[in-house]
Amino acid sequence: MTVPSYAAPNHGNGESALSLRGLVKSFGGKPAVEGISLEVPAGSFYGLVGPNGAGKTTTLSMATGLLRPDAGTAVILGIDVWREPIAAKRLMGVLPDGVRLFDRLSGEQLITYAGLLHGLDRATVAQRTAELLGAFDLTADARTLVVDYSAGMTKKIALAASLVHAPRLLVLDEPFESVDPVSAANIRSILTDYVRSGGTVIVSSHVMDLVQRMCDHVAVVAKGRILAAGTVDDVRAGSTLEDRFVELVGGHGPTEGLSWLHT
Amino acid sequence: MVAHLITLKVVLLRNGLRRSVGQLVGLIIGALYGLGVLALAISGLIALRLADADLARTILVVAGSALVAGWALAPIVVSGVDLTLDPARFALFPIPLPKLLLGQAAAGLIGIPGACTALALAATTVTWARGPAPFAAAALSAVVALALCVVISRLVASAATELATSRRFREASRLILMVPLMLLGPIIAFAARGIETYVTVFKAVAGVLGWTPLGAAFAAPASFAAGDAPEGFAQLAVAAASLALSAWVWSRALARALVTPASRASSKSLPAARRGLGAFGWMPQTPAGAIAARSLTYWIRDPRYGAALILVPLIPVLLFFSSVQRHNSEVFLLSGPIAAFLLAWSLSTDVSYDSTAFSLHLVAGVRGREDRWGRALALMTFALPAALVITLVPFIVTGRWDLLPGYLGLALGVLLSGAGLASTVSARFTVAVPLPGESPFKRSPGNRMQTLLVQLGGMIGLGILVVPEIVLVVLSAVTGAAGFGWAALGVGLGLGGALFVGGILLGGAWLERRGPEVYASLVRAG
Structure with a gap:
């Protein structure tokens, strides 16, 4: 087992909304996450950035009860996800990346389904569903099957479904992937309002610009380890987040070769 | 290009084997079986060299026609459509159609059936x-x-895929396609009985088949051997023309597949508005009720579920033929229990059909037993009435009402015990199924060995669970005492009900404990 590569500083202001300690996961002997520890302060808008294959999705899956860690713990608002999964899952809304939806339901049915699964009664679900559809600008398509939605609409309906039980923590894996700028702005304003009213959001993304503008905290992940974490201003240390990220991760310099491509 | 496609097929085959021991075992079993049949066929063909030319002709034409028919039906009936070399996947490459056509045809020969057919021919x-x-x-x-x-x-494979993926025609066309196929068995059996008795009929059939696309290629050498060269040339011409015609139709289908990538595009054709919440509006407002509503919606809207049920209404018809043939109505009376088995066992693929959408249940913290209850409840809403009606049909036809309570008990026992068993098994094992939105006929890659074992184990397990009902039904039929029949009804309801609840609770406990592992195996399947 690997020791945590980075000891997360506690940000002080009371309890963490999400606290990951020494998470380890390997797939068939190939390590995907090698000891990730992270404290997400309550009320923060936390960005998790990293190149493809860095272990972001694996980490978030272990934090949300989708993937059993080989070692380490994930605690949500004081409740251990893997010891008391049902209590922990009640507190969080999850948007996993790259999973299917029950897409032969209409948008309205999908949100209703998510609400009822969380044990809400039908009247509450109906009211929240209508409001969510309105907020995400999907009212006109409420009765269209999700399978016929565009990629951006699909992301929005999945996000709406993850909000219906009024979670205190939102774990969103790539919420902006294949979303058009108008919908992205729509999603961003809903998330910002949510954080302002006391909720906590952790998003993974590889759009640095977006994270820099939207989040107040950020952690940089690469090769299954955390390279830096803290407030966005601390991490970027005067430069842009993108430059700092490339510097941390150690990307390629200017591309050589491919001269035959220069027409 | 042809070489490339063959290489691709071989590499895919090899990598599939490298990925799982199960596939390797499957291939070896298939190869042994194929070798056995092939050895029989070749020794038979060599022995026929010594036989009278007329007999050789009859046997070869009938067997050869069956071989061609088998190849034509195999994509639908036996294995699903093998889409390893799905033409749509080549749409982005600049490959001239004739080359793709040749390559696909050549690659179709790679594998056990192709090799065996080539050697036998x-x-x-x-x-x-x-x-x-x-x-x-x-x-x-x-x-x-x-x-x-x-x-x-x-050609049949691409036609079937096309039919199955265009949403508008899907339901109706599949029924139209499948019904005659299902009835083919009894029709052939009828025909076969005729052939056993009347060699002359057999010869006449061969004579006709020899002029059809199915048998012409096998009749031609016989005609030459009989010294009738003109007839031989004519039959060769029929065979060649059939080949040219099917190749032409197939090339049209392939050309169309290349410019209209199937699954996605066609499913977008009808973004029809739905009315309200559907089943979500009237099912109990609990997690289990919601899951029942969702499952029921899927039973109706997702063609993969429908494909599993298409056989159910045909069972009484099939068994009717079978019983008339054997002059034995007992077989016909089994319609209800067999239909009940198919209905109950369809629950075993439920979680696998969800694919990664199952993550919603997992992140919502749904209790395992609520998941099981919901799915079983959805099935029972239509399976219970369907099983009852299908059980009644043969009794209405034959009027053997004295045996009804026993068979009703057996059908109910099979349905309830089977649903309980399927609820347990599907909480532990996922099976290889077509992914959401794919053609229900598509042969899915993945863990076929486990799929096979689960199906087989399930049938054996269910057989053991309903032994009491079976014994009582047999006793009631043999002794004619009504008491045994009523006892079977009581046991079917009582024991079946207990196994149903027990299976759901056990499956629920398993699912709750192993939810992430079940999800992981769904992720692996895609």
Whole structure:
């Protein structure tokens, strides 16, 4: 087992909304996450950035009860996800990346389904569903099957479904992937309002610009380890987040070769 | 290009084997079986060299026609459509159509059925080694027949896929396609009985088949051997024309598939508005109720579920034929229990059909037993009435009402115990199924060995669970005492009900404990 590569500083202001300690996961002997520890302060808008294959999705899956860690713990608002999964899952809304939806339901049915699964009664679900559809600008398509939605609409309906039980923590894996700028702005304003009213959001993304503008905290992940974490201003240390990220991760310099491509 | 496609197919085959021991075992079993059949066929063909030409002709034409028909039906009936070399996947590459066509045809021969067919056809030249003309005709016919097998099979496969993926025609066309196929068995059985008794009929059938696309290639060398060269040439022409025609139709289908990538595009055709919440509006407002509503919606809207049920209403028809043939109505009376088995066992693929959408249940913290209850409840809403009606049908036809309570008990026992068993098994094992939105006929990659074991184990397990009902039904039939029948009804309801609840609770406990592992296996399946 690997020791945590980075000891997360506690940000002080009371309890963490999400606290990951020494998470380890390997797939068939190939390590995907090698000891990730992270404290997400309550009320923060936390960005998790990293190149493809860095272990972001694996980490978030272990934090949300989708993937059993080989070692380490994930605690949500004081409740251990893997010891008391049902209590922990009640507190969080999850948007996993790259999973299917029950897409032969209409948008309205999908949100209703998510609400009822969380044990809400039908009247509450109906009211929240209508409001969510309105907020995400999907009212006109409420009765269209999700399978016929565009990629951006699909992301929005999945996000709406993850909000219906009024979670205190939102774990969103790539919420902006294949979303058009108008919908992205729509999603961003809903998330910002949510954080302002006391909720906590952790998003993974590889759009640095977006994270820099939207989040107040950020952690940089690469090769299954955390390279830096803290407030966005601390991490970027005067430069842009993108430059700092490339510097941390150690990307390629200017591309050589491919001269035959220069027409 | 042709070489590339063959290489691709071989590499895919090899990598599939490398990925799982199960597939390797499957291939070896298949190869042994194929070798056995092949050895029989080749020794038979060599023995026929010594037989009278007329007999050889009859046997070869009928067997050969069956071979071609088998290739044509195999994509639908036996294995689902093998889409390893799905033409849509080549749409982005600049490959000229004729090359793609040739390559696909050649690649279709890679594998056990292709190799066995090729060798068996080669052996027909031994049968007709009765002079230069018959031998040459046999060699030519063997090549034509082999090509015809492959081309017809690809043609049917692409036609079936196309039908199955266009949303508008899906339901109706599949029914129309499947009903005659299901009834083919009894029809052939009827025909076969005729052949057993009347050799002359057998010969007449061969005579007709010899002029059809199915049998022409096999009749031609016989005609040459009989010294009737004009007839031989005519039959060769029929065979070649059939090959050319099927190749042409297939090339049209392939060309269309290349410009209209199937699954996605066609499913977008009808973004029809739905009315309200559907089943979500009236099912109990609990997690289990919501899951029941969702499952019920899927039973109706997702063609993969429908494909599993298509056989159910046909069972009484099939068994009616079978019982008339054997002059034994007991078989017909089994319609209800067999339909009940199919209905109950369809629950075992439920979680696998969810694919990664199952993550919603996991992140919502749904209790395992609520998941199981919901799915079973959805099934029972239609399976219970369907099983009752299908159980009644043979009694209405035969009027043997004295046996009704026993068979009703057996059907209910099978339905309830089967649903309980399926609820337990599907909480532990996922099976290889077509992914959401794919054609229900698509042969899915993945863990086929586990799928097979689960299906087989399930049937055996269910057989053991309903032994009490079976014994009581047999006793009631043998002794004619009504008490046994009523006892079977009581046991079916009582024991079946207990197994139903027990299976759901056990499956629920398993699912709750192993939810992430079940999800992980769904992720692996895609």
